[in-house]
Amino acid sequence: MRIGVVTFPGTLDDRDALRAVRIAGAEAVPLWHGDDDLQEVDAVVLPGGFSYGDYLRAGAISRFAPVMEKVVDAAKGGIPVLGICNGFQILCETHLLPGSMIKNAHRSFICRDQPLRVENNRTAWTTAYEKDQVIRIPLKNQDGQFVADAKTLDELEGEGRVVFRYTEGATHGPVGFEENPNGSWNGIAGITNEYGNVVGLMPHPEHAVESGFGPDEPGRGTRTGTDGLGFFTSxxxxxxA
Known part of the structure:
Protein backbone atom coordinates (compact mmCIF):
# COMPACT_ATOMS: atom_id res chain seq x y z
CA MET A 1 0.00 0.00 0.00
CA ARG A 2 1.18 3.52 -0.84
CA ILE A 3 0.57 6.28 1.70
CA GLY A 4 1.36 9.84 0.68
CA VAL A 5 2.62 12.52 3.07
CA VAL A 6 2.20 16.13 1.95
CA THR A 7 4.91 18.74 2.55
CA PHE A 8 3.95 22.42 2.60
CA PRO A 9 6.34 25.35 3.09
CA GLY A 10 6.72 25.38 6.87
CA THR A 11 5.85 21.71 7.45
CA LEU A 12 7.96 20.21 10.26
CA ASP A 13 6.83 16.63 10.77
CA ASP A 14 6.69 15.21 7.27
CA ARG A 15 9.79 13.05 7.68
CA ASP A 16 8.46 11.67 10.96
CA ALA A 17 5.18 10.78 9.25
CA LEU A 18 7.00 9.13 6.33
CA ARG A 19 9.02 7.08 8.79
CA ALA A 20 5.88 6.05 10.68
CA VAL A 21 4.35 4.84 7.41
CA ARG A 22 7.43 2.73 6.67
CA ILE A 23 7.54 1.25 10.17
CA ALA A 24 3.89 0.24 9.78
CA GLY A 25 4.83 -1.66 6.62
CA ALA A 26 3.56 0.60 3.83
CA GLU A 27 5.35 2.44 1.03
CA ALA A 28 5.84 6.09 2.02
CA VAL A 29 5.30 8.53 -0.86
CA PRO A 30 6.42 12.17 -0.45
CA LEU A 31 3.92 14.62 -1.94
CA TRP A 32 4.61 18.33 -2.55
CA HIS A 33 2.14 21.15 -1.98
CA GLY A 34 2.47 22.17 -5.63
CA ASP A 35 1.73 18.69 -7.01
CA ASP A 36 -1.27 18.36 -9.31
CA ASP A 37 -1.73 14.64 -8.67
CA LEU A 38 -1.50 12.21 -5.76
CA GLN A 39 0.78 9.68 -7.48
CA GLU A 40 -1.79 6.90 -7.11
CA VAL A 41 -1.49 6.72 -3.32
CA ASP A 42 -4.02 4.73 -1.31
CA ALA A 43 -4.16 7.15 1.65
CA VAL A 44 -2.88 10.62 2.55
CA VAL A 45 -1.35 12.13 5.69
CA LEU A 46 -1.28 15.89 6.22
CA PRO A 47 1.47 16.30 8.83
CA GLY A 48 2.15 18.89 11.50
CA GLY A 49 4.09 22.12 11.36
CA PHE A 50 3.39 25.76 10.53
CA SER A 51 2.45 25.70 6.86
CA TYR A 52 3.00 29.06 5.19
CA GLY A 53 4.05 30.37 8.60
CA ASP A 54 0.46 30.18 9.87
CA TYR A 55 -0.15 33.55 8.22
CA LEU A 56 -3.78 34.75 8.33
CA ARG A 57 -4.53 31.71 10.54
CA ALA A 58 -3.28 28.16 10.77
CA GLY A 59 -4.03 26.22 7.59
CA ALA A 60 -5.81 29.10 5.85
CA ILE A 61 -3.34 29.40 2.98
CA SER A 62 -2.60 25.68 2.65
CA ARG A 63 -6.20 24.98 1.68
CA PHE A 64 -5.47 26.69 -1.66
CA ALA A 65 -2.37 24.61 -2.46
CA PRO A 66 -2.78 22.70 -5.74
CA VAL A 67 -2.39 19.32 -4.04
CA MET A 68 -5.28 20.06 -1.70
CA GLU A 69 -7.77 20.16 -4.56
CA LYS A 70 -6.77 16.57 -5.28
CA VAL A 71 -6.85 15.60 -1.61
CA VAL A 72 -10.35 17.02 -1.16
CA ASP A 73 -11.63 15.18 -4.23
CA ALA A 74 -9.97 11.94 -3.13
CA ALA A 75 -11.35 12.24 0.40
CA LYS A 76 -14.85 12.77 -0.93
CA GLY A 77 -14.30 9.64 -3.02
CA GLY A 78 -13.49 7.62 0.10
CA ILE A 79 -9.69 7.61 0.30
CA PRO A 80 -8.44 7.66 3.94
CA VAL A 81 -6.98 11.03 4.99
CA LEU A 82 -5.31 11.78 8.33
CA GLY A 83 -4.62 15.35 9.45
CA ILE A 84 -2.17 15.73 12.33
CA CYS A 85 -1.97 19.07 14.20
CA ASN A 86 -1.48 21.57 11.33
CA GLY A 87 -2.99 18.91 9.10
CA PHE A 88 -6.10 18.93 11.29
CA GLN A 89 -6.25 22.69 10.92
CA ILE A 90 -6.01 22.33 7.14
CA LEU A 91 -8.82 19.75 7.10
CA CYS A 92 -11.04 22.23 8.97
CA GLU A 93 -10.11 25.02 6.56
CA THR A 94 -11.02 22.84 3.55
CA HIS A 95 -14.30 21.88 5.28
CA LEU A 96 -13.49 18.19 5.08
CA LEU A 97 -13.98 18.41 8.85
CA PRO A 98 -16.19 20.88 10.73
CA GLY A 99 -15.17 23.40 13.35
CA SER A 100 -12.04 25.48 13.66
CA MET A 101 -8.79 25.72 15.62
CA ILE A 102 -7.91 28.87 17.55
CA LYS A 103 -5.20 29.93 20.03
CA ASN A 104 -4.83 27.80 23.13
CA ALA A 105 -6.95 29.12 25.97
CA HIS A 106 -3.83 29.87 28.03
CA ARG A 107 -2.25 31.68 25.04
CA SER A 108 0.95 29.63 25.31
CA PHE A 109 2.66 27.00 23.20
CA ILE A 110 2.32 23.58 24.81
CA CYS A 111 4.52 20.49 24.46
CA ARG A 112 3.91 17.39 26.57
CA ASP A 113 3.06 13.70 26.55
CA GLN A 114 -0.74 13.65 26.34
CA PRO A 115 -3.15 10.86 27.28
CA LEU A 116 -6.15 10.49 24.97
CA ARG A 117 -9.28 8.42 25.36
CA VAL A 118 -10.36 6.59 22.21
CA GLU A 119 -14.01 7.50 21.67
CA ASN A 120 -14.46 5.98 18.20
CA ASN A 121 -12.45 2.97 17.04
CA ARG A 122 -14.45 2.43 13.87
CA THR A 123 -12.67 4.90 11.59
CA ALA A 124 -10.12 3.95 8.95
CA TRP A 125 -7.38 5.19 11.28
CA THR A 126 -8.45 3.77 14.67
CA THR A 127 -9.47 0.10 14.37
CA ALA A 128 -6.25 -1.02 16.09
CA TYR A 129 -7.52 0.47 19.35
CA GLU A 130 -10.24 -0.52 21.79
CA LYS A 131 -13.10 1.85 22.54
CA ASP A 132 -12.36 3.81 25.73
CA GLN A 133 -8.70 2.77 25.58
CA VAL A 134 -6.34 5.46 26.87
CA ILE A 135 -3.29 6.00 24.69
CA ARG A 136 -0.38 8.36 25.24
CA ILE A 137 1.19 10.39 22.43
CA PRO A 138 3.00 13.75 22.20
CA LEU A 139 1.10 17.04 21.91
CA LYS A 140 2.70 20.30 20.70
CA ASN A 141 0.77 23.32 19.49
CA GLN A 142 -0.22 26.91 20.07
CA ASP A 143 -3.38 26.96 17.96
CA GLY A 144 -4.90 23.80 19.34
CA GLN A 145 -8.22 24.87 20.82
CA PHE A 146 -11.01 23.17 18.89
CA VAL A 147 -14.16 25.29 18.67
CA ALA A 148 -17.50 24.88 16.90
CA ASP A 149 -21.03 26.18 17.20
CA ALA A 150 -23.54 24.38 19.38
CA LYS A 151 -25.25 22.66 16.44
CA THR A 152 -21.97 21.25 15.14
CA LEU A 153 -20.94 20.06 18.59
CA ASP A 154 -24.29 18.34 19.05
CA GLU A 155 -23.89 16.60 15.69
CA LEU A 156 -20.35 15.45 16.44
CA GLU A 157 -21.37 14.08 19.82
CA GLY A 158 -24.68 12.60 18.68
CA GLU A 159 -23.22 10.89 15.61
CA GLY A 160 -20.20 9.46 17.45
CA ARG A 161 -17.78 11.54 15.41
CA VAL A 162 -15.59 12.58 18.33
CA VAL A 163 -12.66 10.18 17.86
CA PHE A 164 -10.37 11.27 20.70
CA ARG A 165 -10.90 13.24 23.88
CA TYR A 166 -8.29 14.65 26.22
CA THR A 167 -8.16 12.92 29.57
CA GLU A 168 -6.30 13.24 32.84
CA GLY A 169 -2.78 12.15 33.57
CA ALA A 170 -0.72 14.50 31.38
CA THR A 171 2.50 16.07 32.63
CA HIS A 172 4.32 19.36 32.15
CA GLY A 173 1.26 21.39 31.17
CA PRO A 174 0.10 24.86 32.25
CA VAL A 175 -1.43 24.96 35.71
CA GLY A 176 -5.17 24.37 35.47
CA PHE A 177 -4.95 22.60 32.11
CA GLU A 178 -3.93 19.14 33.27
CA GLU A 179 -6.90 17.42 31.61
CA ASN A 180 -7.83 19.76 28.75
CA PRO A 181 -4.49 21.21 27.62
CA ASN A 182 -5.68 23.90 25.24
CA GLY A 183 -9.27 24.58 26.27
CA SER A 184 -10.84 22.62 23.40
CA TRP A 185 -14.62 22.58 23.62
CA ASN A 186 -15.94 19.33 25.10
CA GLY A 187 -12.33 18.26 25.55
CA ILE A 188 -12.22 17.25 21.88
CA ALA A 189 -8.79 16.17 20.62
CA GLY A 190 -9.82 14.62 17.31
CA ILE A 191 -12.87 14.12 15.08
CA THR A 192 -13.94 12.31 11.92
CA ASN A 193 -16.21 12.96 8.99
CA GLU A 194 -19.51 11.09 8.68
CA TYR A 195 -17.92 8.28 6.66
CA GLY A 196 -14.97 7.61 8.96
CA ASN A 197 -12.30 7.95 6.26
CA VAL A 198 -11.16 11.46 7.23
CA VAL A 199 -9.73 11.95 10.73
CA GLY A 200 -8.03 14.97 12.27
CA LEU A 201 -6.38 15.33 15.66
CA MET A 202 -4.03 17.75 17.38
CA PRO A 203 -1.61 15.29 19.11
CA HIS A 204 1.13 13.59 17.11
CA PRO A 205 0.92 9.78 16.68
CA GLU A 206 3.90 9.80 14.30
CA HIS A 207 6.13 10.65 17.28
CA ALA A 208 5.14 7.49 19.15
CA VAL A 209 5.81 4.60 16.77
CA GLU A 210 9.22 3.27 17.87
CA SER A 211 10.11 1.55 21.12
CA GLY A 212 12.58 3.68 23.06
CA PHE A 213 11.51 6.98 21.53
CA GLY A 214 7.84 7.42 22.44
CA PRO A 215 6.27 9.02 25.53
CA ASP A 216 7.28 7.93 29.01
CA GLU A 217 5.40 5.01 30.44
CA PRO A 218 3.73 6.39 33.60
CA GLY A 219 5.65 5.41 36.70
CA ARG A 220 8.49 3.75 34.80
CA GLY A 221 10.55 6.70 33.57
CA THR A 222 11.49 4.91 30.35
CA ARG A 223 10.57 5.94 26.83
CA THR A 224 8.89 2.84 25.47
CA GLY A 225 5.57 4.16 24.16
CA THR A 226 4.44 3.11 20.69
CA ASP A 227 0.78 4.06 21.07
CA GLY A 228 0.79 6.05 17.83
CA LEU A 229 1.64 3.13 15.57
CA GLY A 230 -1.97 1.92 15.60
CA PHE A 231 -3.02 4.82 13.38
CA PHE A 232 -0.84 3.57 10.57
CA THR A 233 -1.55 -0.13 11.00
CA SER A 234 -5.28 0.64 11.19
CA ALA A 241 -10.29 -5.29 4.02
Missing amino acids: VLTALT
Whole structure:
Protein backbone atom coordinates (compact mmCIF):
# COMPACT_ATOMS: atom_id res chain seq x y z
CA MET A 1 0.00 0.00 0.00
CA ARG A 2 1.18 3.52 -0.84
CA ILE A 3 0.57 6.28 1.70
CA GLY A 4 1.36 9.84 0.68
CA VAL A 5 2.62 12.52 3.07
CA VAL A 6 2.20 16.13 1.95
CA THR A 7 4.91 18.74 2.55
CA PHE A 8 3.95 22.42 2.60
CA PRO A 9 6.34 25.35 3.09
CA GLY A 10 6.72 25.38 6.87
CA THR A 11 5.85 21.71 7.45
CA LEU A 12 7.96 20.21 10.26
CA ASP A 13 6.83 16.63 10.77
CA ASP A 14 6.69 15.21 7.27
CA ARG A 15 9.79 13.05 7.68
CA ASP A 16 8.46 11.67 10.96
CA ALA A 17 5.18 10.78 9.25
CA LEU A 18 7.00 9.13 6.33
CA ARG A 19 9.02 7.08 8.79
CA ALA A 20 5.88 6.05 10.68
CA VAL A 21 4.35 4.84 7.41
CA ARG A 22 7.43 2.73 6.67
CA ILE A 23 7.54 1.25 10.17
CA ALA A 24 3.89 0.24 9.78
CA GLY A 25 4.83 -1.66 6.62
CA ALA A 26 3.56 0.60 3.83
CA GLU A 27 5.35 2.44 1.03
CA ALA A 28 5.84 6.09 2.02
CA VAL A 29 5.30 8.53 -0.86
CA PRO A 30 6.42 12.17 -0.45
CA LEU A 31 3.92 14.62 -1.94
CA TRP A 32 4.61 18.33 -2.55
CA HIS A 33 2.14 21.15 -1.98
CA GLY A 34 2.47 22.17 -5.63
CA ASP A 35 1.73 18.69 -7.01
CA ASP A 36 -1.27 18.36 -9.31
CA ASP A 37 -1.73 14.64 -8.67
CA LEU A 38 -1.50 12.21 -5.76
CA GLN A 39 0.78 9.68 -7.48
CA GLU A 40 -1.79 6.90 -7.11
CA VAL A 41 -1.49 6.72 -3.32
CA ASP A 42 -4.02 4.73 -1.31
CA ALA A 43 -4.16 7.15 1.65
CA VAL A 44 -2.88 10.62 2.55
CA VAL A 45 -1.35 12.13 5.69
CA LEU A 46 -1.28 15.89 6.22
CA PRO A 47 1.47 16.30 8.83
CA GLY A 48 2.15 18.89 11.50
CA GLY A 49 4.09 22.12 11.36
CA PHE A 50 3.39 25.76 10.53
CA SER A 51 2.45 25.70 6.86
CA TYR A 52 3.00 29.06 5.19
CA GLY A 53 4.05 30.37 8.60
CA ASP A 54 0.46 30.18 9.87
CA TYR A 55 -0.15 33.55 8.22
CA LEU A 56 -3.78 34.75 8.33
CA ARG A 57 -4.53 31.71 10.54
CA ALA A 58 -3.28 28.16 10.77
CA GLY A 59 -4.03 26.22 7.59
CA ALA A 60 -5.81 29.10 5.85
CA ILE A 61 -3.34 29.40 2.98
CA SER A 62 -2.60 25.68 2.65
CA ARG A 63 -6.20 24.98 1.68
CA PHE A 64 -5.47 26.69 -1.66
CA ALA A 65 -2.37 24.61 -2.46
CA PRO A 66 -2.78 22.70 -5.74
CA VAL A 67 -2.39 19.32 -4.04
CA MET A 68 -5.28 20.06 -1.70
CA GLU A 69 -7.77 20.16 -4.56
CA LYS A 70 -6.77 16.57 -5.28
CA VAL A 71 -6.85 15.60 -1.61
CA VAL A 72 -10.35 17.02 -1.16
CA ASP A 73 -11.63 15.18 -4.23
CA ALA A 74 -9.97 11.94 -3.13
CA ALA A 75 -11.35 12.24 0.40
CA LYS A 76 -14.85 12.77 -0.93
CA GLY A 77 -14.30 9.64 -3.02
CA GLY A 78 -13.49 7.62 0.10
CA ILE A 79 -9.69 7.61 0.30
CA PRO A 80 -8.44 7.66 3.94
CA VAL A 81 -6.98 11.03 4.99
CA LEU A 82 -5.31 11.78 8.33
CA GLY A 83 -4.62 15.35 9.45
CA ILE A 84 -2.17 15.73 12.33
CA CYS A 85 -1.97 19.07 14.20
CA ASN A 86 -1.48 21.57 11.33
CA GLY A 87 -2.99 18.91 9.10
CA PHE A 88 -6.10 18.93 11.29
CA GLN A 89 -6.25 22.69 10.92
CA ILE A 90 -6.01 22.33 7.14
CA LEU A 91 -8.82 19.75 7.10
CA CYS A 92 -11.04 22.23 8.97
CA GLU A 93 -10.11 25.02 6.56
CA THR A 94 -11.02 22.84 3.55
CA HIS A 95 -14.30 21.88 5.28
CA LEU A 96 -13.49 18.19 5.08
CA LEU A 97 -13.98 18.41 8.85
CA PRO A 98 -16.19 20.88 10.73
CA GLY A 99 -15.17 23.40 13.35
CA SER A 100 -12.04 25.48 13.66
CA MET A 101 -8.79 25.72 15.62
CA ILE A 102 -7.91 28.87 17.55
CA LYS A 103 -5.20 29.93 20.03
CA ASN A 104 -4.83 27.80 23.13
CA ALA A 105 -6.95 29.12 25.97
CA HIS A 106 -3.83 29.87 28.03
CA ARG A 107 -2.25 31.68 25.04
CA SER A 108 0.95 29.63 25.31
CA PHE A 109 2.66 27.00 23.20
CA ILE A 110 2.32 23.58 24.81
CA CYS A 111 4.52 20.49 24.46
CA ARG A 112 3.91 17.39 26.57
CA ASP A 113 3.06 13.70 26.55
CA GLN A 114 -0.74 13.65 26.34
CA PRO A 115 -3.15 10.86 27.28
CA LEU A 116 -6.15 10.49 24.97
CA ARG A 117 -9.28 8.42 25.36
CA VAL A 118 -10.36 6.59 22.21
CA GLU A 119 -14.01 7.50 21.67
CA ASN A 120 -14.46 5.98 18.20
CA ASN A 121 -12.45 2.97 17.04
CA ARG A 122 -14.45 2.43 13.87
CA THR A 123 -12.67 4.90 11.59
CA ALA A 124 -10.12 3.95 8.95
CA TRP A 125 -7.38 5.19 11.28
CA THR A 126 -8.45 3.77 14.67
CA THR A 127 -9.47 0.10 14.37
CA ALA A 128 -6.25 -1.02 16.09
CA TYR A 129 -7.52 0.47 19.35
CA GLU A 130 -10.24 -0.52 21.79
CA LYS A 131 -13.10 1.85 22.54
CA ASP A 132 -12.36 3.81 25.73
CA GLN A 133 -8.70 2.77 25.58
CA VAL A 134 -6.34 5.46 26.87
CA ILE A 135 -3.29 6.00 24.69
CA ARG A 136 -0.38 8.36 25.24
CA ILE A 137 1.19 10.39 22.43
CA PRO A 138 3.00 13.75 22.20
CA LEU A 139 1.10 17.04 21.91
CA LYS A 140 2.70 20.30 20.70
CA ASN A 141 0.77 23.32 19.49
CA GLN A 142 -0.22 26.91 20.07
CA ASP A 143 -3.38 26.96 17.96
CA GLY A 144 -4.90 23.80 19.34
CA GLN A 145 -8.22 24.87 20.82
CA PHE A 146 -11.01 23.17 18.89
CA VAL A 147 -14.16 25.29 18.67
CA ALA A 148 -17.50 24.88 16.90
CA ASP A 149 -21.03 26.18 17.20
CA ALA A 150 -23.54 24.38 19.38
CA LYS A 151 -25.25 22.66 16.44
CA THR A 152 -21.97 21.25 15.14
CA LEU A 153 -20.94 20.06 18.59
CA ASP A 154 -24.29 18.34 19.05
CA GLU A 155 -23.89 16.60 15.69
CA LEU A 156 -20.35 15.45 16.44
CA GLU A 157 -21.37 14.08 19.82
CA GLY A 158 -24.68 12.60 18.68
CA GLU A 159 -23.22 10.89 15.61
CA GLY A 160 -20.20 9.46 17.45
CA ARG A 161 -17.78 11.54 15.41
CA VAL A 162 -15.59 12.58 18.33
CA VAL A 163 -12.66 10.18 17.86
CA PHE A 164 -10.37 11.27 20.70
CA ARG A 165 -10.90 13.24 23.88
CA TYR A 166 -8.29 14.65 26.22
CA THR A 167 -8.16 12.92 29.57
CA GLU A 168 -6.30 13.24 32.84
CA GLY A 169 -2.78 12.15 33.57
CA ALA A 170 -0.72 14.50 31.38
CA THR A 171 2.50 16.07 32.63
CA HIS A 172 4.32 19.36 32.15
CA GLY A 173 1.26 21.39 31.17
CA PRO A 174 0.10 24.86 32.25
CA VAL A 175 -1.43 24.96 35.71
CA GLY A 176 -5.17 24.37 35.47
CA PHE A 177 -4.95 22.60 32.11
CA GLU A 178 -3.93 19.14 33.27
CA GLU A 179 -6.90 17.42 31.61
CA ASN A 180 -7.83 19.76 28.75
CA PRO A 181 -4.49 21.21 27.62
CA ASN A 182 -5.68 23.90 25.24
CA GLY A 183 -9.27 24.58 26.27
CA SER A 184 -10.84 22.62 23.40
CA TRP A 185 -14.62 22.58 23.62
CA ASN A 186 -15.94 19.33 25.10
CA GLY A 187 -12.33 18.26 25.55
CA ILE A 188 -12.22 17.25 21.88
CA ALA A 189 -8.79 16.17 20.62
CA GLY A 190 -9.82 14.62 17.31
CA ILE A 191 -12.87 14.12 15.08
CA THR A 192 -13.94 12.31 11.92
CA ASN A 193 -16.21 12.96 8.99
CA GLU A 194 -19.51 11.09 8.68
CA TYR A 195 -17.92 8.28 6.66
CA GLY A 196 -14.97 7.61 8.96
CA ASN A 197 -12.30 7.95 6.26
CA VAL A 198 -11.16 11.46 7.23
CA VAL A 199 -9.73 11.95 10.73
CA GLY A 200 -8.03 14.97 12.27
CA LEU A 201 -6.38 15.33 15.66
CA MET A 202 -4.03 17.75 17.38
CA PRO A 203 -1.61 15.29 19.11
CA HIS A 204 1.13 13.59 17.11
CA PRO A 205 0.92 9.78 16.68
CA GLU A 206 3.90 9.80 14.30
CA HIS A 207 6.13 10.65 17.28
CA ALA A 208 5.14 7.49 19.15
CA VAL A 209 5.81 4.60 16.77
CA GLU A 210 9.22 3.27 17.87
CA SER A 211 10.11 1.55 21.12
CA GLY A 212 12.58 3.68 23.06
CA PHE A 213 11.51 6.98 21.53
CA GLY A 214 7.84 7.42 22.44
CA PRO A 215 6.27 9.02 25.53
CA ASP A 216 7.28 7.93 29.01
CA GLU A 217 5.40 5.01 30.44
CA PRO A 218 3.73 6.39 33.60
CA GLY A 219 5.65 5.41 36.70
CA ARG A 220 8.49 3.75 34.80
CA GLY A 221 10.55 6.70 33.57
CA THR A 222 11.49 4.91 30.35
CA ARG A 223 10.57 5.94 26.83
CA THR A 224 8.89 2.84 25.47
CA GLY A 225 5.57 4.16 24.16
CA THR A 226 4.44 3.11 20.69
CA ASP A 227 0.78 4.06 21.07
CA GLY A 228 0.79 6.05 17.83
CA LEU A 229 1.64 3.13 15.57
CA GLY A 230 -1.97 1.92 15.60
CA PHE A 231 -3.02 4.82 13.38
CA PHE A 232 -0.84 3.57 10.57
CA THR A 233 -1.55 -0.13 11.00
CA SER A 234 -5.28 0.64 11.19
CA VAL A 235 -5.33 2.28 7.79
CA LEU A 236 -3.49 -0.66 6.25
CA THR A 237 -6.15 -2.97 7.66
CA ALA A 238 -8.87 -0.70 6.24
CA LEU A 239 -7.23 -0.64 2.81
CA THR A 240 -6.86 -4.41 2.61
CA ALA A 241 -10.29 -5.29 4.02
